Every structure is written in structure tokens, then in C-alpha cells.
Amino acid sequence: MKRKGLIKILVCICLVLALATPFTIGCGPAMTYEIGISQLLTHPALDATREGIIDGLAEKGYVEGDNLEIDYQNSELDMSLVATIAQQFVSDKVDVIVCIATPNSLAAASAAEGTEIPVVFSAITNPVGEGMVSGWDSHPDQNITGVSDMISVADDVDLIVEIVPGVETIGNIYNAGESNSVFLAEKLIEACDALGIEVVESTVSTSADVLAAAQSLVGRVDVIWVGTDNTVVSGLEALIGVCEDNQIPFFPSDDPSIERGGIACWGFDYYDIGYQTGEMVARMLDGDGTAYDIPVEKGKIIFLSVNVAAAEKMGVTIPQSIIDQAEKVYEE
Amino acid sequence: MSEQQSLLQLKGITKIFSRGTVDEVTALDNINVDVNSEDFITIIGSNGAGKTTLLNIVAGVYPPERGGKIIINGNDITNLSEYKHARYVGRVYQDPHIGTATKMTVEENLAIAIMRGKTRGLRAATNRQRRELSRSVLAPLGLGLENRLNALVGTLSGGQRQALALVMATMSKPAILLLDEHIATLDPKTAQIVLELSETIVTQEKMTTLMVTHNMELALRYGNRLIMMHEGRVVVDMNQEQKANLTVNDLVIAFERASGKKFDDDSILLHHN
Amino acid sequence: MDFFTSLMSTSVYEGLVYGFVAIGVYFTFRVLSFPDLTVDGSFPLGGAVAAILIINGANPWLATLAALAAGVCAGLGTALLNTKLRINALLAGILMMVALYSINLMIMGRSNIPLLREVTIFDHVAQALGMRADINLSIIVMVVFSAVTLFVLNWFLHSEIGLALRATGDNEQMVRGLGTDTNMTTILGVSISNGLVALSGALVAQNQGFTDVGMGIGMIVMGLASVIIGEGIFRPRKITTILLAVVGGTFAYRLFIGIALRLGLPPTNLKLITAVLVIVALAIPYIRKKIRHEWVPPAVRM
Numbered sequence: 072m073k074r075k076g077l078i079k080i081l082v083c084i085c086l087v088l089a090l091a092t093p094f095t096i097g098c099g100p101a102m103t104y105e106i107g108i109s110q111l112l113t114h115p116a117l118d119a120t121r122e123g124i125i126d127g128l129a130e131k132g133y134v135e136g137d138n139l140e141i142d143y144q145n146s147e148l149d150m151s152l153v154a155t156i157a158q159q160f161v162s163d164k165v166d167v168i169v170c171i172a173t174p175n176s177l178a179a180a181s182a183a184e185g186t187e188i189p190v191v192f193s194a195i196t197n198p199v200g201e202g203m204v205s206g207w208d209s210h211p212d213q214n215i216t217g218v219s220d221m222i223s224v225a226d227d228v229d230l231i232v233e234i235v236p237g238v239e240t241i242g243n244i245y246n247a248g249e250s251n252s253v254f255l256a257e258k259l260i261e262a263c264d265a266l267g268i269e270v271v272e273s274t275v276s277t278s279a280d281v282l283a284a285a286q287s288l289v290g291r292v293d294v295i296w297v298g299t300d301n302t303v304v305s306g307l308e309a310l311i312g313v314c315e316d317n318q319i320p321f322f323p324s325d326d327p328s329i330e331r332g333g334i335a336c337w338g339f340d341y342y343d344i345g346y347q348t349g350e351m352v353a354r355m356l357d358g359d360g361t362a363y364d365i366p367v368e369k370g371k372i373i374f375l376s377v378n379v380a381a382a383e384k385m386g387v388t389i390p391q392s393i394i395d396q397a398e399k400v401y402e403e
Numbered sequence: 404m405s406e407q408q409s410l411l412q413l414k415g416i417t418k419i420f421s422r423g424t425v426d427e428v429t430a431l432d433n434i435n436v437d438v439n440s441e442d443f444i445t446i447i448g449s450n451g452a453g454k455t456t457l458l459n460i461v462a463g464v465y466p467p468e469r470g471g472k473i474i475i476n477g478n479d480i481t482n483l484s485e486y487k488h489a490r491y492v493g494r495v496y497q498d499p500h501i502g503t504a505t506k507m508t509v510e511e512n513l514a515i516a517i518m519r520g521k522t523r524g525l526r527a528a529t530n531r532q533r534r535e536l537s538r539s540v541l542a543p544l545g546l547g548l549e550n551r552l553n554a555l556v557g558t559l560s561g562g563q564r565q566a567l568a569l570v571m572a573t574m575s576k577p578a579i580l581l582l583d584e585h586i587a588t589l590d591p592k593t594a595q596i597v598l599e600l601s602e603t604i605v606t607q608e609k610m611t612t613l614m615v616t617h618n619m620e621l622a623l624r625y626g627n628r629l630i631m632m633h634e635g636r637v638v639v640d641m642n643q644e645q646k647a648n649l650t651v652n653d654l655v656i657a658f659e660r661a662s663g664k665k666f667d668d669d670s671i672l673l674h675h676n
Numbered sequence: 677m678d679f680f681t682s683l684m685s686t687s688v689y690e691g692l693v694y695g696f697v698a699i700g701v702y703f704t705f706r707v708l709s710f711p712d713l714t715v716d717g718s719f720p721l722g723g724a725v726a727a728i729l730i731i732n733g734a735n736p737w738l739a740t741l742a743a744l745a746a747g748v749c750a751g752l753g754t755a756l757l758n759t760k761l762r763i764n765a766l767l768a769g770i771l772m773m774v775a776l777y778s779i780n781l782m783i784m785g786r787s788n789i790p791l792l793r794e795v796t797i798f799d800h801v802a803q804a805l806g807m808r809a810d811i812n813l814s815i816i817v818m819v820v821f822s823a824v825t826l827f828v829l830n831w832f833l834h835s836e837i838g839l840a841l842r843a844t845g846d847n848e849q850m851v852r853g854l855g856t857d858t859n860m861t862t863i864l865g866v867s868i869s870n871g872l873v874a875l876s877g878a879l880v881a882q883n884q885g886f887t888d889v890g891m892g893i894g895m896i897v898m899g900l901a902s903v904i905i906g907e908g909i910f911r912p913r914k915i916t917t918i919l920l921a922v923v924g925g926t927f928a929y930r931l932f933i934g935i936a937l938r939l940g941l942p943p944t945n946l947k948l949i950t951a952v953l954v955i956v957a958l959a960i961p962y963i964r965k966k967i968r969h970e971w972v973p974p975a976v977r978m
Contacts, residue, residue: 113944152946
């Protein structure tokens with residue numbers, strides 16, 4: 072009987088707290104906007120995106136604590152929480168729901184259907200393919216828009232050809248469970264086919280598999296490329312190790328990965344993507360456009376980053392002309 | 404004695420465990436026993452004699468070595484699985500926990516026993532008819548169980564549970580009843596009650612019974628036939644007349660004569676009180 | 677009061693829809709004494725089957741039914757591994773769960789299928805009732821689903837077959853000795869359980885607007901936590917009240933999560949707390965026995 076009583080007390084305390092909470096939120100100056108930010112998991116790129124969003128909003132006059140309340144929720148990859156969070160935002164009648172990554176964007180779009188709450192996504196590679204919006208530029212029936220982090224795989228391949236001339240086979244490691252990665256893998260094959268380069272793929276399901284996948288490509292590929300795959304990026308060091316040991320040039324697709332030991336890429340800074348998203352949300356709050364008519368944007372700021380030391384460890388030299396073009400040059 | 408076919412025929416039953424290893428043991432060695440209808444056979448023997456193994460073979464827990472045969476009422480059930488043996492065999496175990504389902508009620512336990520051998524359908528398992536049947540079956544026990552149909556079996560005492568197990572095993576009138584030291588874990592008073600209950604039911608239903616016991620005196624007092632086993636073989640098989648006036652001592656001598664070995668299992672002798 | 681209502685409605689809906697998972701887990705863990713981990717795979721299986729059928733134009737009700745059937749098959753697989761190949765129950769469930777990850781990906785063709793633009797059973801009901809497809813509608817749909825399912829299950833568990841099932845989990849040897857094919861009852865029980873879990877997956881997918889291959893991760897823990905909380909709070913004794921208590925436990929668990937989210941508790945801590953909760957509740961019977969010196973080590977390490 073003790074256990075029963077204890078749990079009852081616990082539940083009661085929680086309920087009291089729940090009732091008390093409303094009085095701490097939502098009390099502020101008259102025109103305070105409320106934004107719900109739903110993030111899929113803690114991850115450097117996603118965290119940077121979020122910071123960008125908040126700063127982008129601040130730049131346009133929407134400052135947290137002043138005229139803006141932000142309810143930030145992170146589901147840590149728990150799918151049931153993804154739906155709960157979306158539902159919570161809708162029930163709270165926030166002004167805008169901002170989502171970082173795909174599943175939570177879909178959940179928010181579903182929960183907000185029939186309401187007038189707009190959904191703005193950030194860092195989704197292929198929103199049209201994901202079924203988020205019906206078209207990049209025009210989606211008049213959907214109160215959804217956002218900023219995509221689609222990279223240009225073709226640009227990456229061109230970069231590879233410049234740095235490693237004569238490349239015949241490119242390896243790709245990705246998690247088939249991440250739809251963005253599957254999309255990018257197809258784009259890679261497209262770009263390589265055009266240049267007569269063969270692609271060899273190796274899929275993983277967790278970051279622990281990355282080492283084995285990398286080793287399986289040794290001797291079969293000239294170069295390894297990796298897209299913006301969350302799983303592989305988590306296990307990047309293992310991959311870099313194999314590439315250094317076997318002198319296989321490694322080309323990831325985002326700047327933090329270059330810093331960690333990849334050779335070169337055209338990339339986004341996720342902070343910039345977030346910033347762009349924040350600006351978009353600010354426009355909507357200004358009344359200057361709604362999610363119905365604002366077209367989906369792609370990340371505007373691309374830059375080249377190179378890592379000279381990494382190139383050396385993997386047995387290639389980056390042509391000076393490329394280094395000169397680079398915005399970020401890592402020496403170690 | 405009529406010359407009808409035996410109820411249960413065990414032919415050439417051998418059972419070897421851990422074959423091919425260091426622990427290999429021949430638990431049963433070419434047992435040939437014919438059990439006649441309405442026999443009440445008490446089976447005794449020292450530890451490791453093979454008594455429980457024999458019961459397990461009859462119950463179908465595991466099959467005998469190839470060549471052995473188990474025939475009940477003319478049906479060869481040697482290679483059938485355990486639950487198919489259940490059509491012919493009722494069993495009460497030594498541990499009161501094994502014979503009943505402790506998380507279910509008395510009524511539900513009996514319902515399962517009632518359903519033995521019949522296909523289970525989607526009808527409600529307990530209905531008024533079955534409840535009446537349960538009460539009528541429990542009342543004669545004199546343990547008050549007929550008033551506790553909705554009690555969880557886990558709340559019953561060991562003796563009550565064994566009594567219930569006994570009723571469940573005999574309810575659907577199996578061809579043969581196996582009692583596997585079923586009073587061994589009960590206190591003397593309760594053991595006596597359950598034992599007398601067993602005898603009553605066996606006599607009333609004219610049930611063919613094999614009772615394994617550690618107690619030589621009981622073995623002599625009850626039943627119409629006594630089998631003593633040693634190291635997987637039957638060394639003594641006495642009928643009613645032969646065992647009528649024996650004492651435990653006589654039994655020991657008979658054993659030694661038959662097996663050619665000195666009887667050295669004190670625990671059995673100590674039980675004679 | 678707005679926060680309170682929204683918290684309550686979300687928790688009620690989630691309690692009902694995830695309640696199926698809890699009931700499925702209760703069925704295997706408690707009734708059958710079969711520790712079944714297939715759940716983490718059969719939940720997304722339900723979502724996958726329903727989604728792939730819906731986006732290919734199937735009637736959502738039929739798609740949901742198909743999802744249930746798929747779950748039954750998954751449970752069948754696990755049970756066959758255990759009864760016919762004598763693979764330990766826990767292992768059988770894990771193997772099936774692992775296999776299902778690939779199978780789900782194959783069914784879906786991708787890791788994530790959006791259902792935003794599709795017509796789901798929730799949309800059908802919304803139309804029929806002239807309501808918007810919001811949380812209140814979801815609750816209405818789930819109340820009906822749950823009521824029907826609980827009623828059927830309760831009746832089933834009191835039937836002859838149901839009794840045999842319950843007895844199998846209680847004392848398998850006795851049940852065999854009384855003429856029941858315990859292989860069949862195990863197969864039946866595990867199949868039904870996973871059918872329910874897959875049904876839940878299909879409903880969740882349709883309601884949340886997408887199905888994801890990773891949707892099932894942690895479902896077994898959620899189910900266990902719900903069952904244990906339900907047993908702890910309501911202390912049910914009979915089968916009927918137990919079923920209700922399990923759903924109630926799911927509601928309480930989701931409520932707890934909802935509150936934690938509002939208080940800003942990071943979800944990563946949430947998983948740890950859930951695990952601790954389940955550990956404590958599972959250890960209590962053992963600790964209680966130890967204190968009373970009633971503990972008897974089992975013959976086989978469990």
C-alpha cells in the first residue's frame with residue numbers, strides 16, 4: 072500500500088506543478104509572439120541551426136525575453152515525443168512552429184492541419200520529396216514553408232575531380248534509414264554517371280557500423296564521399312582513420328567535418344541556414360507574407376572549405392587555385 | 404481375475420540420460436510391466452531407482468529409447484507428445500505448486516481440468532453448470548473449497564492445493580492416475596487427509612493408479628500390488644496376497660534376495676513409523 | 677486552464693493509443709510469462725504496412741486491418757522460433773525485432789513515409805461527424821477502438837481458449853499435463869499481442885502524419901513502464917480490471933512525460949528515469965521477499 076500512496080502523491084505534485092506552470096509562461100507585454108521550436112535531437116548541425124534561427128529573429132527585431140517567447144523542445148529521437156511536442160504546440164496555439172529536421176516537421180504539419188498555425192522547417196534536404204510541400208516555389212494550399220539544406224552534389228564531385236584527377240570510383244557510406252541520405256546517394260550516382268565515374272555504396276544502420284563499412288571500401292574505391300548523413304557524421308573519426316591509413320582521399324559534405332579531417336567541400340554553415348530561417352519567420356511575423364505564399368528557400372551562403380593537412384595525410388595535394396578560393400582553410 | 408488385455412502395457416522401456424557423456428546414466432533398464440484395470444500399484448525404491456522417470460515416461464514427458472512401447476487401452480502412445488498423453492493420464496506431483504495454477508481461481512483451475520481432452524472453444528470457460536459441477540466435486544473433500552471458488556489458488560494451503568490437484572487430475576476420469584510422492588511435502592496430519600482422499604477417489608472411481616512413495620509402510624498398507632525398483636529395474640513385484648502380511652523388514656530381505664545387493668538406503672527404513 | 681486541458685487531452689489520446697502497446701506487452705510478459713521484445717519491431721511494422729497501403733490508394737480501414745494482420749504474423753514468427761526451434765523466448769523476440777528493421781525498410785522503400793496528404797481513418801471519422809480532425813476527434817476515435825478491443829479481449833480471456841492461454845503462462849507443465857498443446861497457446865498469445873501492437877503503430881502513424889522506421893525504438897520500455905505503473909497505482913486483481921489498469925497506467929505515464937516536457941526536462945533524462953522506474957518496480961517483489969526471508973533462488977537463472 073505504501074507504493075500506491077507514494078505514486079499518488081507524486082502524481083498530485085506533478086499535477087499541481089502543471090497547473091502552476093501556465094502562470095509563469097505567457098505573462099508579458101501585450102504583443103508577445105510565441106514560437107515553438109521542435110528539434111529532433113542534440114547534434115552540432117541542428118544546434119547551430121537553432122542558434123541561427125534565434126539570432127536571425129533577433130536581428131529582425133524579435134528578441135527572446137522582450138517581445139518573443141520561445142518554447143524549445145528536443146525529442147532526442149523519441150518518435151512518440153515528436154508527436155507529443157507537435158500536439159503541445161498546437162494546443163498552446165503558438166504563432167509559428169519551427170521544426171529542425173524531417174519527422175518533427177511532418178508531425179507538426181499534421182498536428183497543425185486545419186488550424187491557422189504556420190509551420191516553418193529548417194535543415195530538411197528535400198522537402199518536396201519528403202511530402203512536406205507540393206512544390207518548391209508554389210504551395211498555395213499548404214501553410215508550410217522553410218529553408219532547405221540541399222547541397223549540390225554535382226559541385227562536390229567537380230571538386231573531387233579537380234583535386235584527385237583520374238578518379239574512377241567513388242565510395243559512399245550512408246544510413247539507408249535517413250531519407251535525406253538516400254536522396255543524396257541518388258544525386259551522387261547521377262552526377263558521377265555524367266562523368267563516367269563508378270559509385271560503390273556501403274550502408275550502415277548505426278554509427279558503430281561506420282568503421283566496418285569504411286574498411287569494406289578499401290581497395291575498391293579511389294575516393295570516399297559522404298553526404299550530410301547524421302549517422303555517419305557521428306562516426307566520422309573511424310572513417311577518417313581508415314582513409315588516412317589506406318591513403319584514400321575523403322570528402323565529406325559539411326564544414327565541421329572538414330575541420331575534423333575531411334579534405335574539401337562546398338558547404339553550408341548550419342548556423343547560416345538557421346539564420347535564414349529566422350529571417351523568414353520574422354517576415355511572417357511582420358505580416359510580410361504567409362507560409363502559404365513564401366517559397367521554400369535553399370541555403371544562400373555556400374562556401375568552400377579545405378583542410379590542407381588532411382589532404383596530405385591522405386596522399387593528395389590540393390591545387391593552390393582551390394585553396395585561394397576557399398573561405399576556410401584548415402592547416403591541421 | 405479375467406483375462407482381458409491389460410490397461411497399461413510397458414514393453415521394453417529403457418531410458419538413458421546424457422548419452423555419450425561422462426554423466427551417462429541408464430535410468431530405466433528394460434522395464435516390462437503390465438498394469439491391469441483397477442490396479443493400485445505402489446512403487447518404492449531408493450533414490451535414483453527410476454521411479455519418477457517411469458512416471459514421466461508414462462506421462463509422456465519424454466519418450467523411451469527406441470524399441471520401447473507404451474500401450475494404453477490398446478493404443479500405442481509411445482511417440483505422442485506430453486499433452487496428447489494427457490487424454491489417458493492424470494498426474495499429481497510432489498510439489499503443490501506444479502499441480503495447480505496459482506494466479507487463477509479455484510473455479511478456473513477446475514474449468515481447465517473439466518476441459519481436458521476436449522477441444523477448447525470460445526465459449527465462456529466458467530458457467531453455472533460448471534460451477535455446480537465444481538461444487539459437487541469439491542464438497543466431499545471436507546476442506547471447504549466448494550465455498551472458495553473465487554479464491555486465488557495461491558492463497559490456499561499446500562494440503563488444499565494438493566487436494567485440488569488430486570481432484571483436477573481425476574475429474575475427467577483418466578485411464579490411469581499417477582501419484583508422484585504427492586504427500587511428501589505435507590505435514591503428517593495433512594498428508595493423512597490427502598492420502599485418505601486419494602484412496603477414496605481411487606476406490607470410488609475404480610481408478611487404475613500408480614503411486615510412488617518413499618514410505619515402505621504406506622506401500623505395504625495401500626494398494627493391491629507393490630513394485631520395488633532399483634537402478635532402473637524392477638526387483639520386486641508382489642500382488643495382494645504376497646504383500647498382505649509383510650513387514651518392512653520382510654520387504655528389505657525380499658529386496659536383497661531379488662537384487663543380490665545389500666539394502667542400504669536408510670531413509671526408506673527410517674520412514675517406517 | 678488551457679494548459680491543463682491540452683495536457684489532459686494529449687495524455688488521454690496517447691494513453692488510449694499507446695495503451696494497445698501496453699496491453700500487448702501485458703499479454704506476453706504477464707499473462708504468458710513470455711518476455712517478448714518483438715514489440716520494438718512490430719510497432720513500426722504496423723505503421724509501415726498501413727502507410728504503404730494508404731499511399732498506394734487503399735482504403736485506410738483496410739490498411740489498418742492489414743497492419744494488424746502483419747503484426748500477428750510478426751508475433752507468429754517469434755512464437756515459432758521459440759516453440760518449434762526451441763530458441764529462448766527473449767532471443768526469439770530480439771531476433772525478430774532485428775529482422776523486422778530490415779523488413780520494415782523493405783516494405784516502406786524508404787525510412788520515412790509522410791501521410792499528410794493522405795486520407796486516414798481519422799479523416800473519415802472527422803468527415804462523418806462533421807468535426808475537424810483535431811485532438812478531440814482523435815480521442816473519440818480511440819475511445820471507440822479501445823472500448824471495442826478491451827471488450828473483445830476481456831471476453832476472450834474468459835473463454836475456454838483464453839483460460840488455457842492464461843494457464844499456460846501461469847503453469848505450463850500443469851497445462852500440458854491436462855491436455856493443452858502449450859505450443860499452440862503460446863503461438864496464439866504472442867501473435868495476438870503483436871497484432872495489437874501493430875494496430876497501435878498504424879493508428880499512431882495515421883494520426884501523427886508519418887511513419888518512420890525508427891518509430892518503435894523504446895516501445896517495449898514504454899509498454900513495461902505503463903503496465904507496471906498501472907499495476908502499482910490501481911492494484912487490480914481480476915483480468916477485467918487489470919486490462920483497464922494497464923490503459924490507465926499508459927495514460928499516467930504519458931501524463932508524466934507531458935508534465936516533464938512542460939517543465940523543460942530534457943527527454944534524454946526521461947529515458948533514464950523511465951528505466952529506473954521500471955527497474956525499481958521489477959525489483960520490488962524480490963526485495964520484499966528478501967526482507968521477509970522468503971526468497972528462494974530459482975533452479976534456473978532467469
